[in-house]
Amino acid sequence: MSEMLKVAVLGANGRMGAAAVDAVGEAAGMELVAALGRADSLEMLRDCGAEVVVDLTVPSATEANVRFAVEHGMDVVVGTSGWDAVRLESLQALLADHPESGVLIAPNFALGSVLATHFATKAAKYFDSVEIIELHHPAKVDAPSGTALRTAELIAAARRAAGVPAAPDATETELDGARGASVEGIPVHSVRLAGLVAHQEVLFGNAGEGLKIRHDSFNLGSFMPGVLLGVRTVGTRPGLTLGLDGYLDLEG
Numbered sequence: 001m002s003e004m005l006k007v008a009v010l011g012a013n014g015r016m017g018a019a020a021v022d023a024v025g026e027a028a029g030m031e032l033v034a035a036l037g038r039a040d041s042l043e044m045l046r047d048c049g050a051e052v053v054v055d056l057t058v059p060s061a062t063e064a065n066v067r068f069a070v071e072h073g074m075d076v077v078v079g080t081s082g083w084d085a086v087r088l089e090s091l092q093a094l095l096a097d098h099p100e101s102g103v104l105i106a107p108n109f110a111l112g113s114v115l116a117t118h119f120a121t122k123a124a125k126y127f128d129s130v131e132i133i134e135l136h137h138p139a140k141v142d143a144p145s146g147t148a149l150r151t152a153e154l155i156a157a158a159r160r161a162a163g164v165p166a167a168p169d170a171t172e173t174e175l176d177g178a179r180g181a182s183v184e185g186i187p188v189h190s191v192r193l194a195g196l197v198a199h200q201e202v203l204f205g206n207a208g209e210g211l212k213i214r215h216d217s218f219n220l221g222s223f224m225p226g227v228l229l230g231v232r233t234v235g236t237r238p239g240l241t242l243g244l245d246g247y248l249d250l251e252g
């Protein structure tokens with residue numbers, strides 16, 4: 001019989017964590033060796049011999065979780081939001097001391113979302129204006145979403161590289177927030193609405209035309225194939241991979 005990959009889930013009592021526990025438990029070639037909640041000690045990861053840790057917790061906890069796992073020779077798949085440039089730099093430094101470890105930080109595990117961000121990045125240099133609207137369930141603790149931040153950063157980088165000037169905008173704002181949050185010059189608007197799961201629209205505009213790239217996650221099942229792809233792949237990709245697109249062949 002072939003070896004089973006030993007997988008632990010952090011944040012196991014949360015929405016995503018509970019779904020990941022089920023998905024890993026049912027996946028071929030994987031064994032769920034720990035499902036840890038907020039009150040559990042990270043030492044349990046060592047005790048159960050976890051090889052891959054899936055972090056689906058909260059922005060305030062994820063960095064310490066990843067650090068513990070890397071320092072103890074485990075690979076990590078991170079879905080938790082909150083990984084800003086400072087945290088990523090610190091993680092890169094840690095990984096330099098643990099070159100055998102792999103960490104995937106995936107702002108969004110849904111294939112359609114990964115593709116939507118990819119297409120939006122491709123479109124970015126062809127339009128005068130671009131704005132992002134992200135729409136989520138009202139229990140989400142952070143705003144803007146990690147997906148919107150990443151999408152805005154990639155679009156901004158593509159526009160900078162192509163020498164595209166700032167989008168035209170003559171607004172003299174009288175109310176704070178009326179134009180959303182500016183992420184590298186791109187307005188990002190966050191909607192929190194009962195009944196929603198996770199949705200995003202990237203709006204592009206030129207004189208006389210518009211393009212809208214929209215993705216919808218209608219349930220948490222949309223994220224699970226990406227979580228499992230991450231778990232299966234992270235051990236073969238040492239170092240930091242930012243975005244599930246790093247494990248896909250989007251240009252092929």
Ligand SMILES: NC(=O)C1=CN([C@@H]2O[C@H](COP(=O)(O)OP(=O)(O)OC[C@H]3O[C@@H](n4cnc5c(N)ncnc54)[C@H](OP(=O)(O)O)[C@@H]3O)[C@@H](O)[C@H]2O)C=CC1
Nearest residue numbers: 011013014015016038056057061079080081106107108109
């Ligand atoms: N990458 C992706 O595709 C997706 C990412 N996400 C992200 O995943 C994260 C979790 O989302 P979601 O499941 O909806 O959130 P939930 O609030 O449902 O779950 C978060 C879990 O984290 C636990 N937790 C809270 N504080 C700590 C702590 N200090 N240490 C360890 N665990 C802690 C909570 O435990 P307790 O229940 O005891 O409070 C809870 O079970 C968010 O950052 C979200 O943005 C969400 C969906 C998709």
Ligand SMILES: O=C(O)C1=N[C@H](C(=O)O)C[C@H](O)C1
Nearest residue numbers: 081107108140145146147198
């Ligand atoms: O909290 C959520 O629900 C989600 N969080 C991630 C994010 O912040 O982008 C991914 C997805 O949008 C769902």
